[in-house]
Amino acid sequence: MNDAPVRLGDAAEVAAACSGDALVLWGAQAMGPGVRAWALGEAVAVACPDLNRRDRLTVYGEPGAVSALVERAWAEVGPSYRVTGTRALVEEVVARTPRMRMRVLGSFEWMDTPAGALSADLPGHADPGPGRVGWLDAAEEEQVSALLARAAPSAWAVPGVAGVRRWAGVRDDDGRLVAVAADAWSCPPVGFLAGVGVAPASRGRGYGERVCRFVLGELAAVHERVALMVDTGNHAAIALYERLGLRGRPLAAAAPDGA
Template structure:
């Protein structure tokens, strides 16, 4: 419940409105379908039409089916570790600056390299340098010193460390660079938070398999909005 965050409840249904979270105004919901449907309309009237409903996929689809004014925007997977169990595959490596052949946190003056890599490898990434809530970048370089994989600590909060902006240069995919940077960043986050989490597109099977190897487990989510937004 940070600044400008609002929450409403109706019976066992809960809706939490958080502005500018992951580059959008988010309305996270849970509870029985009927109560959530009523609560969503109330919350959107209070918070404004810019908010996008996010929740378990089946719940969101049921709410949209009841309300002709809402539409599903997309589906994705939320992956995390259970509280107190960061996953056997997550170990916290010794901190180091990311030089040739090494993985570590990048300096602020290296964010231009991050932007260039994302433009080539993940132009639709939600986390990019300079966006509100993106705190720092982990990176790994090849033996020639070129930045080849990155991942961001973004939108984290005390209970949950959140990973975003994962990208690997197309020319070196399949060589383990992406796994190295994810293992490092997730290990660092697991050491500082109760659990770690990320979101991934449902059809990104390779990424989902990687995150499962690292001890994360997923559940399907969906996002919806008013037709006019």
């Protein structure tokens, strides 16, 4: 292993260093503005500002090398960048570097699948199902905000947030918006689904599955993989995403005490 971290210059170098890991590729956001990346041996850390409403330091590899990369990254970009990676890795980095005074902030699930595998099961907007589904106009985003305020008030993707590109919705037979989901924080290698919400009075009728099928199918048509994050305790959502073909792994985030 090299003695010191090295800077990675572009998205291809990041992909090679992390063996094409989908989480790291998403965290790198194609090495867009403000993104920095480092490698040490077979470990990688990528600092991306304002990704999924946080400055994120996505990590991958052997815990000792990752710890060194975290120190190097924080020296350059500051400790506002939350360490994000597989749960076991983040917990090990926190445990073995007490001088960094880190704490685990929470755990959640990353779910993804190759676009080709998903496309076979998701014909997108052609898939029959309840309600009329499609991309919404900007003028309809006020309705999206109102629905999410009732259905998913803790959603990270909401209209107006940086990185949220577009919204899809399902309307019932009376024209009411009953389910929404967003294409948010996507990058060429990874299309990302977020902001899923179903009106409380309309749950259990297949609307949520309908809008997720549509967005995932649309993302699969233009990205190499599709992915999302979901709370560990949201068992109903996890079961739905597994039924749609995604597979998960537990993640965690960590930051210095007081950050």
